[in-house]
Amino acid sequence: MKEKQERNETGWNFDNSYSRLPHPFFSRMTPAPVRSPKLAILNRPLAISLGLDTQALNSDEGAAVFGGNRIPEGAAPLAQAYAGHQFGHFTMLGDGRASLLGEQITPEGDRFDIQLKGSGRTPYSRGGDGRAALGPMLREYIISEAMHALGIPTTRSLAVVSTGETIIRETELPGAILTRVASSHLRVGTFQFAAKWCELEDLKALADYTLHRHYPEGEAADNRYLFLLREVIKRQAWLIAKWQLVGFIHGVMNTDNMSISGETIDYGPCAFMDAYDPATVFSSIDVQGRYAYGNQPYIGAWNLARFAETLLPLLHDDEEQALKLADAEIKAFPKLFYGHWLSGMRAKLGIFNEEEKDEALVESLLDLMQKHQADFTNTFRALTFDKAKGTALFESEEFAEWQKQWQARLDRQPHPRSESHERMRNNNPAVIPRNHRVEEALDAAVSCGDYSVMERLLAALAQPFAHSPEQEEYTTLPSPSGRPYRTFCGT
Template sequence: MTNQNQTGWNFDNSYARLPKSFFTSQNQNPVRSPNLIILNGLLAKSLGLNVEELQTVEGVEVLAGNRIPKGGCPIAQAYAGHQFGHFTMLGDGRALLLGEQITPQGDRYDIQLKGSGRTHYSRGGDGRAALGPMLREYIVSEAMDALGIPTTRSLAVVETGEKIARETYLPGAILTRVAASHIRVGTFQYVAKWGTVEELRILADYAIKRHYQEIENGENRYLSLLQEVINRQAALVAKWQLVGFIHGVMNTDNMTISGETIDYGPCAFMDTYDPETVFSSIDVQGRYAYGNQPYIAGWNLARFAETLLPLLHDDEKEAVEIAQDAISGYMNKYQKNWLEGMRAKLGIFNEEKEDAALVEELHNIMLKYRADYTNTFRGLTFDKMEDTPLYGTPEFTKWHELWQARLGRQDESKESSLELMRNTNPAVIPRNHRVEEALEAAVNEGDLSVIKKLLNVLSKPFEHSPEQEEYCKLPAPSNLPYRTFCGT
């Protein structure tokens, strides 16, 4: 343990004060020769941390899991989950929660080391992580934050100096992940399956106190908890769809109670618009395809509702009816969020009944002509559709006339619509070929300049600057589908 706390660590460990069955205290697994690859200075400062001290030998050893920071209490959290529809016992098999950092503003964030070694919950494997997947999570999670999408954040990536075995031997690494919390739907499933009703109540009360204090004294706070989680997930998944983000592994252990995006394994952003797009190498049935994500979120929320039944009402039948009533409203909430977002992407301020049909027709045309999702909306924003496959087609010409007429039926000016579209349609996303280019340079050549330039561009997605033009370009045509891997 460090004797000094010049770095600014200010830990509390409220989760570690919950029932012992919720977690396992864990010894750290030191690595051979930690080397700081990348550090998120702005995030560090917002957490109240000293950027310079984090880069010292002692600071890097904390980020590598070799040293416990002052006040830290390393634990591995227990949880279960439906993985591709199949229920199983899980838990942090390669991660350690160091503690909860209390910021100068009084906010609370989990500080977790991902790839820190085997734990009580490891299910085979070495509990380690490779440098490439950890850098991928750093890139994509920070891009999501810049896009205004609730997400876990990445504080640092440290190379361990050790090789790990996957298909070949790869350089090992540890990611420091920052989250509002790591309480998942799967956490509730674990306690509902293997704990007592009283332990379930303790977990629910903890989640409410941590994320939804405004409902703490409500008449039925557990129903309110269910409703609030539904609201946040409906808003979150709508935001995913609006930028073409595909999570890849929407298992119930990867859905947070806080409403943050978590676990950037085989994730990617869609180029060509197609609802059936799947990138994950393990999603052979397309369960988590882009077009399925809203429905899978509803399925996951139903599993969450099931865990709360003993708390919703003493009578099981009555509890089921309460839960079903809450869940039945999810899809309408999702659709409302998504349509509001689509209106903004098209510069529309007010509501008309025909808006959904207008949006649907645009997507149909994009699908038919295999248009790039992001660049289509970017082209509409600046009236530069010449470089898209939609340009000059009869379907798009007709649609464009309907859209222009729709914009004319609102009080706001064309300049206001343009400003709304500029602030809603990103110029840049973490395009897959750009991410791979950055990872290859960093992992294979030790060149971090490519990843740093990419991160800088992604940090200002709505800037629409000339410097971003090259990052808007599509990858070269390929006969092979793009595939991502979870890195475990």
Template sequence: MNENRSIQDVGWNFDNSYARLPHVLFSPLNPTPVRAPELVVLNDRLAAALGLNADALRTVERVEELAGNGLPEGALPIAQAYAGHQFGGFTMLGDGRAILLGEQITPQGERLDVQLKGPGRTPYSRGGDGRAALGPMLREYIISEAMHGLGIPTTRSLAVVSTGQPVIRETHLPGAILTRIASSHIRVGTFQFAARWGAPEDLRALADYTLQRHYSDALQADNRYLALLQGVIRRQAQLIAKWMLVGFIHGVMNTDNMTLSGETIDYGPCAFMDAYDPGTVFSSIDSRGRYAYGNQPPIAAWNLARLAEALLPLLDEHEDRAIQLAEDALGAFAEQYRSFRLAGMRAKLGLFNEEQEDESLVEELLSEMQKSGADYTNTFRALTMGIGASETPSPSPALPNTADFHAWREKWQARLARQAAAPEEVRRLMQRSNPAIIARNHRVEEALEAAEQQGDFSVLHRLLAVLEDPYAYSTEQEEFAILPEPSSCRYRTYCGT
């Protein structure tokens, strides 16, 4: 009786507004059933935020739904069509291994996409099997929740379910399906698709829908479509600045992986930087460093230019005027990004006010970190922990031990002395701005190896627990700040998600 009641009270509250858009933008279809689904991990906190009963989601019937063997009440599954520039080359794409079940309306009235990743082939699979492996799905779960803990706008992971059947890549791997939650899955590539293969009214319908869903304030603007472009540019400038401030490298910043909501999406060949180096690349498929850490801001601007091109017919009926409006809007990106990044760097250094030389103070530190091979996260962590210490604290091994760094540190301390904030206020600001830990690559791999090879998920759960609040500076986090042993092999990530 109790189980039946929990099943009934799961809390799904679906709407399907995207499925009411022109049909060229999607294909209706159901997931392909799997053999023996089992729940691997469930995000209880996210479930509660969605208005869902986590206990109900753990029942056999609901796990079947999370695996695509059934549909939650009210779901209307579709695969979304989109295009994209992948490493600079334009191609037709679409949800090749993802199906949107619909949109959950939360108790707070928020509309969030519920998508299954790995539920089988779709019309956009391009010869693929539409399935996903357990390791990459757990990796997305870890990294997306780590990004959420860091305060970075991101898609999130509700659950991972194993399928009981293998997927074939270079070898046989255990299959899995991830339930992804997003403000929406509208991408720059969605607009590229509509502009290339849709009718003018399809592009307009998509733009109006995006405005209503993500930029409703812009609906009253004199030129709502220009306001849409300006809003997306600003959100992306802020998002990329937040990435850079924590040393995150996306790895595959194709236009189909840039959302108009301003959330990070796609956690395939991504990772967090250890030693500071703007040229850092982890992705196995990024042989030329197109999406290296230091290239992320200009690549974001390049992607936004592709969005502007798609929106040109809506910006103005005269092409020359439309191009000028788009160029003016795009021209704001660089300064917006610079402003967001500098504000974040001031906070990381405990600066409450602004001085003209702050930017050079930041760049001098980063230059010294690069020359010394200093760890990005641990450098700022050590600076944070040193605030309020004795006059002559023991030098932290995380900090460069060079004359140039010591000279920089004296300059920084003089800068701190010129503001009114007390040391404890400075420390609190720095602690809120500098994570004590990140999802370090070796820790992520350790959790995935234990899960995939030993069926041991305790390592995964322990990692997830400390990543919930990376700014806690707790004793439990100490061991997760330890760097990996030196290796002769460069760390590589793969596009498994």
């Protein structure tokens, strides 16, 4: 009775709606216990917003839950089944190292998946050990929380525990489990799995569930499944535009990593761009540049076309009519994306209204940035505070000419310069999780057990538009290196 009371006091309030879907979509399982779970970091603000007691979580009991050694009351652990195109090749996948505990219902009535990543083998592990290393889990914590602070829809990180165990990759590494929070873990790959290996009624059940959970306003639409397709396309167009506006490179935009809710999911080989170049790739496995920064909008459209294919049997009884409906929606994506991107670029340059030549003004600046290898974030930051000097870009005659055009553009709008300045401050972050700073924090935490470096970095990233003196040290560029920065999937 005492244990049950302690669990209730923690604030867990689980429902398990996903487990009420047809059985092909999941396998019930219990996370594999770990030797000695120890809390490495706890996201207190997120915990509070979920209705959880941070003191109870910051205990041996909390560590046991985050480590998979103890199942909270009301949870019903399972691993989700899904498929996906990985670098263009279709395959069966599923949660190979993750367990969905259930869905936490917040005091406000919102619903969030609580997932343990690195919690052991599942029926979908495909030969893997189901575990995760401390470094990659802390990395996902840092990047996902930075994305949230930037106002970009994302899964979030509630906690990371070290497991007291060693996992083997290229070398021995300390094990860890990340507790991930998401609006849901429904993916394009979930629908691909249903379309390929399930019955039509199962696919319909999945689509109805998705509508009810994420797009309830569409349940009364004349064609509810067309509504679903249209809304997912809208959210992804907005999401990818937000990525582009801060120089974020996902790194592994497989269809199983495209969330139906429109959140950024899976922070394996992701990174933020320093010098502007559309061909930038960080992932060690993306040797062809499929998921390069400049390709992300195109891959987004490709992934959404795969989603549309799964819905064809639901869109219309006549296959030809279904194809026409789906094709019309997919063709809307480029315009949607570009509208969001150009609007965002106007904001980054302090522009409120619209002129026909704005596109050329933006593209001209980006071309100059690429030519002079200018830092993406710091270039816009310098423009914000009228400190455009001291770099090859700012000292060039071409930039001087561009700046005249930009200033003239600002003069043609009715808003005063003070409002343009404020618009730029609110749309050009002072800090991003720069790769060398992230690596510095991870090295201190993993190699030395020193989390203070990571905590200071997280504090700076928590208010990216503050432009405070304390953030200045995090705006500096990495030292020149003969080797390109590389990221890894962390599996």
